[in-house]
Amino acid sequence: MALTLEERFREVEDRLEIYNLIASHPPSADTGSGEYTRTVWTEDGTFDRGAQFPRPTGRDQIAAGSSNPEHRRALEQGIAHVSGHPYVRVTGDTAFAISYLQILVPDRVGPIFDVPNHGASGGFHIHRVSANRWDFVRTEEGWKIKSRTLRPLDGTPEAREILKGALVG
Amino acid sequence: MALTLEERFREVEDRLEIYNLIASHPPSADTGSGEYTRTVWTEDGTFDRGAQFPRPTGRDQIAAGSSNPEHRRALEQGIAHVSGHPYVRVTGDTAFAISYLQILVPDRVGPIFDVPNHGASGGFHIHRVSANRWDFVRTEEGWKIKSRTLRPLDGTPEAREILKGALVG
Amino acid sequence: MALTLEERFREVEDRLEIYNLIASHPPSADTGSGEYTRTVWTEDGTFDRGAQFPRPTGRDQIAAGSSNPEHRRALEQGIAHVSGHPYVRVTGDTAFAISYLQILVPDRVGPIFDVPNHGASGGFHIHRVSANRWDFVRTEEGWKIKSRTLRPLDGTPEAREILKGALVG
Numbered sequence: 001m002a003l004t005l006e007e008r009f010r011e012v013e014d015r016l017e018i019y020n021l022i023a024s025h026p027p028s029a030d031t032g033s034g035e036y037t038r039t040v041w042t043e044d045g046t047f048d049r050g051a052q053f054p055r056p057t058g059r060d061q062i063a064a065g066s067s068n069p070e071h072r073r074a075l076e077q078g079i080a081h082v083s084g085h086p087y088v089r090v091t092g093d094t095a096f097a098i099s100y101l102q103i104l105v106p107d108r109v110g111p112i113f114d115v116p117n118h119g120a121s122g123g124f125h126i127h128r129v130s131a132n133r134w135d136f137v138r139t140e141e142g143w144k145i146k147s148r149t150l151r152p153l154d155g156t157p158e159a160r161e162i163l164k165g166a167l168v169g
Numbered sequence: 170m171a172l173t174l175e176e177r178f179r180e181v182e183d184r185l186e187i188y189n190l191i192a193s194h195p196p197s198a199d200t201g202s203g204e205y206t207r208t209v210w211t212e213d214g215t216f217d218r219g220a221q222f223p224r225p226t227g228r229d230q231i232a233a234g235s236s237n238p239e240h241r242r243a244l245e246q247g248i249a250h251v252s253g254h255p256y257v258r259v260t261g262d263t264a265f266a267i268s269y270l271q272i273l274v275p276d277r278v279g280p281i282f283d284v285p286n287h288g289a290s291g292g293f294h295i296h297r298v299s300a301n302r303w304d305f306v307r308t309e310e311g312w313k314i315k316s317r318t319l320r321p322l323d324g325t326p327e328a329r330e331i332l333k334g335a336l337v338g
Numbered sequence: 339m340a341l342t343l344e345e346r347f348r349e350v351e352d353r354l355e356i357y358n359l360i361a362s363h364p365p366s367a368d369t370g371s372g373e374y375t376r377t378v379w380t381e382d383g384t385f386d387r388g389a390q391f392p393r394p395t396g397r398d399q400i401a402a403g404s405s406n407p408e409h410r411r412a413l414e415q416g417i418a419h420v421s422g423h424p425y426v427r428v429t430g431d432t433a434f435a436i437s438y439l440q441i442l443v444p445d446r447v448g449p450i451f452d453v454p455n456h457g458a459s460g461g462f463h464i465h466r467v468s469a470n471r472w473d474f475v476r477t478e479e480g481w482k483i484k485s486r487t488l489r490p491l492d493g494t495p496e497a498r499e500i501l502k503g504a505l506v507g
Contacts, residue, residue, distance in 0.1 A: 005178070008178070008182065009178070009343070009346070009347070012181055012182065012185065012350055013346065013350065015185055016350065016353055019423070019426075020425055020426065020427070022423060023423050023424055023425035023426075023436070023504060024425055024504045024505060026422065026438060026501075027425070027436060027469075027501035027502065027503075027504040027505055028504075028505055030469075030491065030497075030498065030501055031498045031501050031502055031505070033502070033505055036505040075493070075498070076493050077493050078491055078492040078493035079491070079493075080438060080467045080469075080491040082422040082438045082440065082467070083422050083423040083438075084195065084251040084252050084253070084422070084423065085188070085191060085192050085252040085253065085254055085255055085268070085423055086192055086423055087189055087192035087193055087196070088188075088189065088192075089189070098192070098196060099423070100195060100249060100251045100252075102251065102273070102293075104440075104464060104467050104491075106492050106493070122465070122466060122490070122492070123463055123464055123465055123466070124440075124464040124466070124467045124491075125292055125294075125463075125464065126273060126292055126293040126294065126295070126464070127291070127292055128291060128292070128293070129249045129251070129273050129293045131196075131199075131249075152247075152291070153199065153247055153248065153249040153273075153293075154247040154275055154291070155244070155245050155246050155247035155248075155275070156247075159199075160199065160200045160244070163195075163196035163199055163200050164196065164200055164202070165196075166192060166193045166196040166197075167193060167196055167197055167200070167202055167205040174347070177347070177351065178347070181350055181351065181354065184354055253364065253420040253421050253422070254357070254360060254361050254421040254422065254423055254424055254437070255361055256358055256361035256362055256365070257357075257358070257361075258358070267361070267365060269364060269418060269420045269421075271420065271442075271462075294461055294463075295442060295461055295462040295463065295464070296460070296461055297460060297461070297462070298418045298420070298442050298462050300365075300368075300418075321416075321460070322368065322416055322417065322418040322442075322462075323416040323444055323460070324413070324414050324415050324416035324417075324444070328368075329368065329369045329413070332364075332365035332368055332369050333365065333369055333371070334365075335361060335362045335365040335366075336362060336365055336366055336369070336371055336374040
């Protein structure tokens with residue numbers, strides 16, 4: 001069933017709104033803005049980083065992750081979440097995105113991240129690269145994140161399963 | 170000659186469709202999805218990575234690259250293609266894009282990629298960075314890739330020639 | 339006050355035009371195209387990279403930065419500016435964006451960048467990562483950059499202040 005021009009136009013605006021939602025994530029992570037994080041998740045949202053990490057449920061728990069001492073220490077040492085160009089698909093009142101995320105840290109930062117210290121240069125190294133799937137829903141207050149799942153691209157199959165979501169045509 | 174509102178709107182939708190085509194490339198590369206690759210190229214598409222690499226012609230040859238043993242081994246060891254924010258221009262039934270592409274591999278992965286092994290951390294290093302030019306055409310089955318040319322940004326002039334395509338205003 | 343459909347549509351086109359402006363920056367930097375740089379800044383534009391760098395004012399001074407000998411040498415040794423997925427917000431005749439920018443250089447390139455030389459591989463390392471704020475204005479010749487401010491994400495608070503601009507909802 002073909003969409004009306006009005007519906008097509010709304011889909012375009014939705015797409016752009018979701019582009020901004022994804023683009024806001026690295027700034028929220030790199031500033032530790034729990035308050036902002038609360039506003040962009042649904043009340044029952046879920047954030048799944050794999051079995052070795054806690055799996056917060058609900059925007060309050062997810063936002064609380066921003067204020068833990070380890071995260072604060074990372075912010076003070078220097079950290080940058082960098083999002084690649086995301087794949088985004090909107091279907092009515094739901095949408096999803098597949099994106100790559102790099103976490104970069106200054107070379108001078110050593111053992112806390114369990115990465116080699118490449119010396120006292122002004123450079124950065126790549127702490128982690130992950131495949132991310134985001135599911136969004138339209139609410140009365142705009143688009144919100146309903147769930148996010150990420151896995152490191154380390155050769156294990158889970159990350160590849162996430163990436164296949166971008167190959168649906 | 171000014172475009173009609175309808176034509177302007179179609180150009181916006183085209184632009185967004187091409188954004189998704191570019192965003193699907195890293196997932197298709199990192200999952201080795203030859204089947205998907207076949208669907209997004211024209212039948213006579215060309216893929217040019219420079220004189221030292223084979224230059225496949227046609228979507229069958231291009232898709233076959235996904236299933237070679239070296240590429241499979243890379244997927245199992247961990248690999249991430251990450252696309253920067255692309256420049257895209259649509260003109261009627263053709264379009265082109267200029268994009269940067271990073272290839273990242275886990276630090277623990279050594280000689281196969283001919284890069285230094287930075288230790289057994291969970292980090293990644295940058296195997297290669299390239300400038301990419303994509304040419305697209307509108308077909309009855311949607312936008313397809315007609316040609317893609319990439320060159321490493323290693324100081325040789327070829328990559329800079331590709332990048333100049335994004336400076337046409 | 340709700341926007342008309344015409345105004346909403348123009349905002350979509352503005353957004354896409356600004357996406358391209360941001361996407362053209364790395365190609366202009368990596369080709370040293372002062373001529374292009376002149377065309378995308380306002381006459382009184384300002385470019386602020388922090389206290390330790392010169393702060394050019396006006397598009398002529400900003401464009402002149404592309405042709406200095408140190409920058410030329412970097413181009414010949416290999417350099418890649420890579421933009422992450424940007425946050426962009428348009429409001430009438432002004433707009434702003436928040437973006438992450440990586441500067442990558444070949445591993446073989448040593449002391450000029452004051453970074454460790456990771457060996458003679460074909461790989462790259464990250465010379466710098468910065469938070470960028472761009473302010474744009476609509477002019478009779480299209481959208482132009484009025485100011486750009488960047489700070490390295492090295493743990494100092496300035497970069498985090500820039501990033502907060504993407505959390506305005």
